[in-house]
Amino acid sequence: MKIPFSILAFQLAFYYWNGIFAMSYTKMFGFYEISSVQIGNYVNVLSTILLGSLNGKSKLECFKTCSLNSDCLLIQFDSSKTCSFYKSIQSPNQSNSYTYFYKKIENKGIILEYTSQVVQDSKAVGSLVITNNVFYVKPFTFIDHLNLSNLDLSKNVITRLDENTFYNLSNLISLYMGTNKIQTINYKAFVPLINLETLYLNFNLFDYLNPNVFKGLKNLVTLYLNANSLKKIELGLFKDLKSLSFLNLNRNFLDKITLEFSSLISLKSLYLKFNQISVIEECSFRNMSKLIGLYLDNNKLKSINMSTFEGLDSLTELYMSNNLINSIDSGTFANLNKIVYLDISKNNLSYFENNLFSNLTSLLELRLSFNQLKTIDLDNQINLQILDLSYNQYNYFKKGLVSLKFLDLSYNPISFVNYSVIDSYITYPQLENLTLIGCQLVQIDSNSLKSLVNLKELYIQLNALNYLNESIFFGLNYLARVTMDKSLYGSKNFSTFYPNINFILI
Template identity: 25%
Template sequence: MAGEVTLVVVCTFVLMYYVQTADIADCTQSEALLNCSFYGFREIPNITHLTVPALDMSNNKISSVTLLDFRDAVKDILTSLNLSHNQISTINNSAFLKLKHLEILDLSNNLLQGEDLNTKVFDELGQLKVLKLERNPLKFVRRKTFDFMNLQALQHLDLSHCDIQTLEVSAISLPQLVYLDLSWNRLQSFNPDALKMMSDLETLDLSHNDITEIRSLLYLPELKTLILDNNGLRTVELRDTVSKYVEKLRVISLRNNEIRTLGQDDLPWDLETLDQIDLTNNPIQCDCKLKWIISNENIVGKNFTIQCMYPEEVRGANLLQLSDDKLICGSPNVEIMLAIGSSVVAVAIVIVILFCIIALRRRRIWIKKSKDGGGDYTAMYTRDDEDANHRVSISDERLVMRDSGRKSDG
């Protein structure tokens, strides 16, 4: 009996797991949204009637997306589709083909990987303006995944928190794109060739990656905000490339990096459009080598924050608020002590070298004498009238021998 009860429970659980019990009629509707979130859907239902422009299918158990063949009345009115927080790992090619009026598509917080996406997935979404893919384990974006031939109107693309390590050449080619978020990934370098035809891009967020240096940007004539926070950046040489290709830049954020000093050719200090540079929380050494910054007339009145980390006396201060006398490169006493210390060390090194040379020469002489017959010997014969014993002393550089125990015959 107990076994039969257990079997019934197991079968019931399996049926509940595999059979979709949710119904579109259970969803709630407001003036602008049909809310089917948290209803346990395992696939997108075939909606036959829709009177609102937005459909929320988030927080369900959907694992794949096939062709969404809604009725014409639905396709013509639907402009926003939310599929976030599901278990989607597969999207068939042309799955959204018939949603020609769709403007917002949210696929964030799913299980999509780089090989699951290609240019066919977003076929004919010519009206799409916002595409959210954050928090999918993409790892890479292949060539022409986001291409202007299909996504002609896309303005906002979110690829943050996707564990992206590689952007292939021409991975993103979107002339109408205004905002691109690539933050919280694992990019080790910025490859300008990965982004093509970005003539309208205004904001590029590359924060929270593993980029250690950045030396160039592509042609971004409308770029206004460049975010490079939390990257471990040590080298930033953007002056020339910004002057050539990014002429409307207003904000450069370089917070929480490893920048220690700043050269006159590192950043576009004299760019007229530039309003803000933020270098908070970098190990910047504010000494006499940075006096050129506070004397630069192009910086006066700008919202530039160059936070000092060293020396201790100015830690936390904004370089632009310090006077010349605060920017020093060591006191005279310190310099004298360093000079004396260097001299003592130099003399000690010379003495050690001379000692080694002398010791080496003496050793060579000793070895040569040994090879020539054992060296020079001196023999002395002495006789003591009061003692019948005779003494013979033979000596060289190594040995002195005395024989005082033998008697002489004559």
């Protein structure tokens, strides 16, 4: 049936204005979107008090309902269009399908101003800590604090920073504003802080930063912006931060990495964990040749290509666990020959291109657990010391990794070990820890461990083993701990044969 144009227009207008009213309602009654990890800053998390829920109602209706209940402090929305109302919540859901809104209650905190006793008594100090439930700092409050180098206003309830909040603090080196309720920051708030080196703005409520807010902070070295609600990095936000070495943007709502990061030419550590990042724009790290650590865990990345990490010539640590990665181009790591630690665990990888890791000659630790891998090319990893391949699909593993000290093959479908997992004809392997938990093992040959003369710990519990030859540990003079099933231990008196080994029975 064809819908008359007038009715269709009315329906579209209804949904449009309902959305507009809902957004206005959040501001009118003081609702602010927060992440699940921020909830503990605003409501009690020691117990759960559920006040009720609505199913199939609009967000506008949910905001109205909560605003009329004085006990309602938190609204949880889920993907099934259900909103739940809480006074307190013990275990907020961490899933991306849930969103939370906090209802701001009128602050009863104090106003900090020039005439405040704590301000008057501290004019000559070099360091000042004020945690007196401050909710507003008046402009020019610190006008006479010429010697102040460290100012800590964290753990208050401050909601905004104005243009002259830090007027005359040109000697300030460190500013701590974390764990407040800051929603807005005037773009001139930090202008007087020409010598600032450390700035904490973590655990607040702002979802936007003016692109000029850090203008002039050319000496800033450390910046914490984690646990806020930032959805994007505005054009030019980092352009003046030429000395910045450390940047923490964990636990925001960023959905992509853009060219804005390429202006951070001195950055050494970049934390972007627990965002919504699904895209890394080409050349985003182009000028970041000093970056040492890049932390991208718990995002929504699906693929990594040859240009993703272009420019990161000094990178030594790369974390990408808990993403959705299903493919990595063969040349992705071609220029990352200084990588020491690489974590790509908990993704959707089923294979790697040959020679993917061939240029990673400095690699010491590789973590690939919780994927669907069956094979891997590690022929060039002669320096590798730690390898975690647990929770994959290997039914056979034998590599010439003579420097390897830790190998975890747990929960792979390995039925037989009648060979040495480390293939070495020239020197004895350095392996110290071998973990084969839950591998469906039915047999371990008595000679399969003979070459592992440096082995110290062996874990073989939760398998289908019903027999081990009593000679299996002969010659392993450093072996100090073996964890196995009780039933397997009961079949032999291993303690008599090996009094120096601690047998842990599961």
